[in-house]
Amino acid sequence: MSEDTVSGTRRALGILKVLGSGDPQGMRLTDIAAASEISQPSAHRALKALMAEGFVEQAEASRKYRLALDFFVLAARAAHAGGLRRAARPALLRLSSTLSDSVFLLVRNGFDAVCLDRIEGPFPIRTFTGDIGGKVPLGIGQGSLAILSYLPEDERETIIRFNVPRLLDRGSFDEVGLRMHLDNVRKTGYASLNTGLIPGMAGVGVPILDAEGRAVAALSIGTLLERLQGDRLPLVVELLRKEAEGISRQLNPFDPTLRYPARSLGAGSV
8 A cells, every 4th residue: 555545545534533532514525625634725625535435525504514324334334343342352362372471452542441352361360350340540550551651642642641640549659750651651562560569470461552642442461570571571661562453453443442441341241
């Protein structure tokens, strides 16, 4: 795929997001271009392409652009195609079998990370989130750090300002320490931070990224400290990364779990 094609696709997807969050009655070309941070000619070309596919229409009276029926039909079908938890379940089973450790699927929920699924390993461990449905402030625990590290900068800053007092209340690191750890996660691609908050425990977390490189979830393991020392750590990281990449390719952008994780917690294991 050429660079021009990729850029055009990104512009079109960006416009769909703008229209989806804008006035249901439609938006003017100038407003769409401004919200999408592209030129008006580029916005007009992208809109014409989306109209040709039936995803966007232009109201005759106002000449404003809005999402068309075909878009909502496609979204409705996609919403039933299977969620994050279902897509990730085989990866959790493989990781648990290969590593003989407890494996977790975390998803962001506002300022927190929620445990959406877990596979219990043979070693007795203690974790920050506990069982399925447990949550912690973003910034506590390896999976939570992995999610926070790969959010857009403005979202990350908002969460840091809100969560630092919550982290301090739990005996975790201060703002300077948090920022240092987030920088390190972005450099290495994984979180493996053992703060001693849970003595004898250790873990690794990697982000699950959407098509824009934004973290929507994380895979992590929890284990005994001695099981993540020496040469075992890079092997564990590589296994987690491969599985996270596989899940990323299956992400459904219309999956309600990505916005409302609590809705899927009552569904049980799949």
